[in-house]
Amino acid sequence: MALSAKSAAARSAAAPRGAASRARTVRVAALSTEKSNPYMEELRATANYIATRGKGILASDESNATTGKRLATVGVDNTEDNRRAWRELLYTAPGLGQYISGAIMFDETLFQSTAGGVQFVDVLKKQGILPGIKVDTGLEVIPGTDGETSTQGLDGLGERCARYYKQGARFAKWRAVLKVGSSTTAILENAHGLARYAQIAQANGLVPIVEPEVTLGPGTYTIEENAYWSEKINSHVMRLLNEYGVVLDAILLKPNMCLPGLDAPTASPADVAKYTVRTMLRSIPPAVPGIHFLSGGMSEEESTLNLQALQEACPNSPWSLTFSYGRALQSSTLKTWAGKKENADKAQDILVQLARANSQAQLGKYKGPHPVPGGGRILQALRTGGPGK
Amino acid sequence: MALSFKAGVAAPVAGSRARSVVVRATKYDEELVATAHKIATAGRGILAMDESNATCGKRLQSIGLENTEDSRRTYRELLVTTPGLGKYISGAIMFEETLFQKTSTGKRMTECLTEQGIVPGIKVDKGLVPLANSNGESWCMGLDGLDTRCGDYYKAGARFAKWRSVVSIPAGPSLIALRDCAYGLARYAAIAQNAGLVPIVEPEVLLDGEQDIDQCLEVQEAIWAETFKYMADNKVMFEGILLKPAMVTPGADAKVKSSPETVAAYTLKMLRRRVPPAVPGIMFLSGGQSELEATLNLNAMNQSPNPWHVSFSYARALQNSVLKTWQGKPENYKAAQESLLQRAKANSDAQLGKYDASGESAAAGERTYEKGYKY
DSSP: OOOOHHHHHHHHHHSOOSHHHHHOOSOOHHHHHHHHOTTHHHHHHHHHHHTOTTOEEEEEOOOHHHHHHHHHHTTOOOOHHHHHHHHHHHHTOTTGGGTEEEEEEOHHHHTOBOTTSOBHHHHHHHTTOEEEEEOOOOEEEOTTSSSOEEEOOOTTHHHHHHHHHHHTOOEEEEEEEEOTTOOHHHHHHHHHHHHHHHHHHHHTTOEEEEEEEEOOOSSOOOHHHHHHHHHHHHHHHHHHHHHTTOOGGGOEEOOOOOOOOTTSOOOOHHHHHHHHHHHHHHHOOTTSOEEEEOOTTOOHHHHHHHHHHHHHHOTTOSSEEEEEESHHHHHHHHHHHTTOGGGHHHHHHHHHHHHHHHHHHHTTOOOOOOSSTTOOOOOOOOOOSSSOO | OOOOOOOOEEOOOTTOSSOOEEOSOOTTHHHHHHHHHHHSOTTOEEEEEOOOHHHHHHHHHHTTOOOOHHHHHHHHHHHHTOTTGGGTEEEEEEOHHHHTOBOTTSOBHHHHHHHTTOEEEEEOOOOEEEOTTSSSOEEEOOOTTHHHHHHHHHHTTOOEEEEEEEEOSTTOOOHHHHHHHHHHHHHHHHHHHHTTOEEEEEEEEOSOSSOOHHHHHHHHHHHHHHHHHHHHHTTOOGGGOEEOOOOOOOOTTOSSOOOHHHHHHHHHHHHHHHOOTTOOEEEEOOTTOOHHHHHHHHHHHTSSOOSSEEEEEESHHHHHHHHHHHTTOGGGHHHHHHHHHHHHHHHHHHHTTOOOOTTOOGGGGOOOOOTTOOO
């Protein structure tokens, strides 16, 4: 970012005289961001609200293409109205707000309304659910790597965030995708993207959810290996957030839980919790109010049992160890609905039951039985090629 | 909360390159965690008594004693044989000379400490020297041969180490100085852990200067971000380290002083933003604060639970009154020990958040700050 001669002169004229000020070379980013950002108090309040104990996030920000794939599994066409009707079902589920503090939306959805003409943002707010918005525009392969990706979306991000804030969004989300054995190039590129996005989001009044996902992938890698890579990646992400002056009190983290590879034996909830908690304790300072784990392919029941185990492994955790679940809240809901009006109530009921189970798990009080027991992994292919349409 | 895990090398993933994943394995991992937790116990903190011979000499000379090995030994013996000290003190940092010394009764200094349940520690840095191309700043020497030295210290009974780097706010600090400070600490910490010593990580942001508390916060956030960054790169195990930060305060010559509540709020804010909860203990340096200030500030930081043990590692703020009471005279010996115990108890109370300042003497309120202080 080139500084004009005029602004350089203005800066030096304003600077105080003296040896101390001339020597001042340490970054002032963090301090001046915090003091000069008019949204700072609201950002902190938003982050703290979303991280309220006993609550988590409903991730419903699938791109139109991905949503289409989901709808196709229950024989529903990928039209704007069907996407709207599906999201309406989710957001109008009675009592959802007891367990859900935020809902992440896709661009199209943020501006949609119910069939009766009530804006989704208003439906959510009435439920006590803060509207959030996916702001990245998808993945691109990094040239020279073995299919590793970088997340796109920095161009025009400031303007987009401002527009989303105006519409009622109060938090944002950007998903970086990494893996066990990511190259240094990919780690630095993705950490950079997350840090710049977070900085821009905060400057425009949106709490950034920072998501460095180490995907649950093929292979026989152990849970220890996953933990090592998760920790290493978190460390790079945190250091860049610091360098870019992102205020940690006003972000949320969306990491993966530590799991062995798909071709390795599954780990018990106690083991998942042990390694996940260790990774968080080592890499995430307490200022971050909430750590909202992604479900990333875990079955609905697995997602709840593992979340419960986290509380047992870390009873006095300084951050809320909670959820931001997409598939783990929507999969059975969608199957139950299958696009039919007569199934809507039952589908909403499943959604709320799943939300309640995870809420209880967040409080360390989940007892079961699970609303959707014994399900298998819910995997999805990685999509690259730019903005989801 | 102690986390235990096996050290080891994970098996390579089939079909991928460069796969030996070492999950921070050293043979001392479990012992390091145990030692760190032994030091970071409720109601206890560290007695820093590792002044170099020259600095110790200054202290002794201020009460009319000559700077000889014998007088240094007599003074340190007074400290380590204070009855009941182990109730409030969990670790004592020594200078190399002291680690190998015996008391007048022929008992090793380290034994006097371990008998009391106090873990012996050792200063391992080789002091500060001018840093080229900086703003008149220093860097800390000591990496050469550090692994051997640490091995010898472990054999002599030390179980934790300390390395003090400094950061000057009036000088910027420059990026060169900031990075070198953090990098040196990270390399030292990795080496110490590999030799079985819990590293105390001390990037002291000096009290010198006119900066306000906000500027201090900014610099502290920067140095700790840098330090954790390099420690992660050097595979330092955070469950087996202790930190020794300066509190976040206005500079010694700042116009506006801050109350203990303000110091506590700013300091905790900084720690929450930079210190992962895996670190078991944060042992503050006093850095020129008066004994009373250092205790009041610590007390203010412990009014509600913290994710890490928040305690003290004080030198001047524990020893000032001791020296004044002793004056080098045998007839004052017991009173001097009593005075150490009093200060240790006051800080123990502060660690528990229940310190009561009424009944403190005027001497406790004396500033121990020296401009351009050499440790």
